[in-house]
Amino acid sequence: MGKYKIAAIGGDGIGPEVMESGLKCLDAVAKYIGFEFLVERFPWGSDYYRAHGQMMPENALEILHGFDSIYFGAVGDNEIPDDVTLWGLRLVICQGFGLYANVRPAVMLPGVRSPLREELSNKINWVMVRENSEGEYAGVGGRSHRGFAEEIAIDASLFSRVGVERIQRFAFDLARTRSEKHLTCVTKSNAQRFGMVLWDEIFAQLAQEYPDVKTDKVLVDAATARMVLNPSSLDVIVASNLHGDILSDLAAALVGSLGIAASGNLDPSGNNPSMFEPVHGSAPDIVGAGIANPIAAIWSGAMMCSHLGEKVASSRLLAAVAEVAKANEVLTRDLGGAGTTEDVTKAIIDALERDDLDLEGFNRIGS
Numbered sequence: 001m002g003k004y005k006i007a008a009i010g011g012d013g014i015g016p017e018v019m020e021s022g023l024k025c026l027d028a029v030a031k032y033i034g035f036e037f038l039v040e041r042f043p044w045g046s047d048y049y050r051a052h053g054q055m056m057p058e059n060a061l062e063i064l065h066g067f068d069s070i071y072f073g074a075v076g077d078n079e080i081p082d083d084v085t086l087w088g089l090r091l092v093i094c095q096g097f098g099l100y101a102n103v104r105p106a107v108m109l110p111g112v113r114s115p116l117r118e119e120l121s122n123k124i125n126w127v128m129v130r131e132n133s134e135g136e137y138a139g140v141g142g143r144s145h146r147g148f149a150e151e152i153a154i155d156a157s158l159f160s161r162v163g164v165e166r167i168q169r170f171a172f173d174l175a176r177t178r179s180e181k182h183l184t185c186v187t188k189s190n191a192q193r194f195g196m197v198l199w200d201e202i203f204a205q206l207a208q209e210y211p212d213v214k215t216d217k218v219l220v221d222a223a224t225a226r227m228v229l230n231p232s233s234l235d236v237i238v239a240s241n242l243h244g245d246i247l248s249d250l251a252a253a254l255v256g257s258l259g260i261a262a263s264g265n266l267d268p269s270g271n272n273p274s275m276f277e278p279v280h281g282s283a284p285d286i287v288g289a290g291i292a293n294p295i296a297a298i299w300s301g302a303m304m305c306s307h308l309g310e311k312v313a314s315s316r317l318l319a320a321v322a323e324v325a326k327a328n329e330v331l332t333r334d335l336g337g338a339g340t341t342e343d344v345t346k347a348i349i350d351a352l353e354r355d356d357l358d359l360e361g362f363n364r365i366g367s
Contacts, residue, residue, distance in 0.1 A: 002035040004308055007067040007273070011045040011089065013282025014292040015073020021294035021345040022071065022301040025320075028349045029305070029313045040067075046077035046085055055088030061096045064273060069304050072277035073297070078284050087139065090277075094132055097272035099265035100163065101170045102132035102244065103303070104279060106251035106261070107362075109321070111328035112335055114256055116228065123232035124255055127178075129171040130244025132265055134163045135195075137241040159195035159240070164202050170268055171238035172210045182235035183210075185217040186243050199240065224250060252279060257334040259293025262300040264307060276304040290340045293332040295321055298348060318362035320352035 008023060010016030023039060030037050042063075044056035055075075057063075064070060070093065075085050093099070106126045108114060114121030138158035145151045168185070175183040185203040189196035200217060207215045218226060220243045226233060227250060239247060252261035261279035278296030286292055298321060306314035324330060330347040331337030339347075351357055 002310070004035070004037050004068045005066070006037050006039045006304075007064050007070045008039050008041045009044050009070065009089075010041070010073040011075045011282070012047075012077050012085065013074050013284045013287050014280075015045070015075070015282055017073075017287075017290075017292050017341055018278055018294045018297035019071060019073040021341055022297035024345055025294075025298045025317060025348055025352070026071075026301045026305070029317050029352050030310075032316070032353055033310065033313045035310060035313070039071075044089060045075065046080050049077075049080060049084070049088065055085060056092070061093070064093065064097075067273045069273050069308060070275035071301065071304060072275050074278065074280070074282040076282035076284070091137065091139075093275055094265050097267055097275075098133060098269075099267050099272070099275060100131065100133040100167060101266040101268055102130040102263060103174075103266060104128040104130065104244075104248040104251070104261065104263045105299075105303075106248070106255050108255050109260065110326035111331075112256040112260070112325050114254055116231075116254055120229075120231055121254065124251070126231075126234055126251055127174060127236045128244055128248040128251060129167065129174060129236060129238045130248060131163065131167040131239070131241050133241075134158045134160060135241035157192070157195050157240075157242075159198055161198065161202065164199055165206070168199075168203055168206050168238055171236055172206055172213055175213045175236040176210065178235060180214075180235040181212060182214040182216075184223075184234055184237050185215070186220050186223045186237060186239040186247065187217065188220050188243070190219060196240075203238075220247070223247060227251065227254065248279065257293060258296070259332060259334045260295045260299065262296050262303055264300065264303045266307065274304075274307055276300040276307070290342065291333055292341050293334050294341050294345050295325075295348075298345075315359055315363065316352050316357065317348075319357055319359050320348045322362040323351045323358060324348050 010019045049055050075090050108124045136157045141155040143153045187196040187199045189200045252258045258280040265275040302314045302317035324347045330339040330343050
């Protein structure tokens with residue numbers, strides 16, 4: 001029986017709530033299939049910051065390196081500036097471990113309503129590949145003359161050939177595994193004359209190595225319109241750190257809710273533990289209300305299973321999510337239901353433990 005060491009960091013807001021729901025589902029599917037997750041929880045985040053003056057201990061990366069994977073909840077607090085919380089926890093892990101590939105699927109689940117007309121929303125089946133280590137979130141810049149009228153603040157985007165080529169090559173390889181075999185590169189090279197032009201040039205060069213993958217490129221502002229008006233024209237999308245972050249939130253809204261937006265922060269080399277997390281954020285306004293949608297955390301857990309080689313477990317988790325969504329009986333408020341976090345978690349566990357679960361229920365829409 002396989003055993004996997006998982007570092008669980010609930011973080012802030014609803015993060016601990018949805019993470020615990022995800023862990024319950026992971027434990028259930030592991031028992032059903034026949035393997036085991038060995039979970040160690042770490043109380044890092046804003047409460048830790050209030051007690052210790054930092055979001056996590058200095059040797060956090062050293063501690064985390066001994067795990068097979070990291071399962072993360074959320075970061076963000078009403079009392080602590082967002083740049084402190086983000087740069088003190090999530091970005092330290094992503095950059096410290098070289099988790100340069102941020103993968104965010106967007107699939108229209110059956111039974112879930114989109115703000116788009118049905119004939120458009122049913123065409124949404126995307127994977128957003130976001131560069132996750134440099135670009136607009138490189139942390140390069142500074143401020144001077146603080147408090148004076150002439151105060152200035154500079155944030156510099158950093159794009160390296162190594163960083164751009166490796167994320168684009170990852171996206172090409174991913175596109176090859178999908179039925180459409182189509183990759184769209186999103187930039188803003190008409191306005192950003194250096195870094196984004198480098199993106200376009202590298203993309204054109206790599207396309208020559210992947211003749212079996214259909215390619216096109218689009219400016220980021222035009223991409224937003226295309227996502228809304230012509231969703232079937234997109235399959236795998238590769239974008240910079242900032243563009244990928246924004247577009248994936250739009251994608252989540254179009255498929256019904258940020259509450260079902262999953263992600264994986266990957267080190268494709270396997271030298272470091274990858275980290276899996278829901279995209280929805282800490283949602284401080286509903287903390288403790290028991291109404292947070294756990295699907296994004298559970299979906300992220302399914303991505304973690306797949307990354308660890310437990311493909312059957314991943315498929316079973318996603319099939320259970322699809323079945324609960326299709327039934328449209330136990331869903332949280334963001335999806336138009338009245339269910340609690342616990343209700344949805346229990347429904348998904350009940351579904352994944354059924355021998356007659358339709359294992360192709362998700363694969364028919366999400367591949």
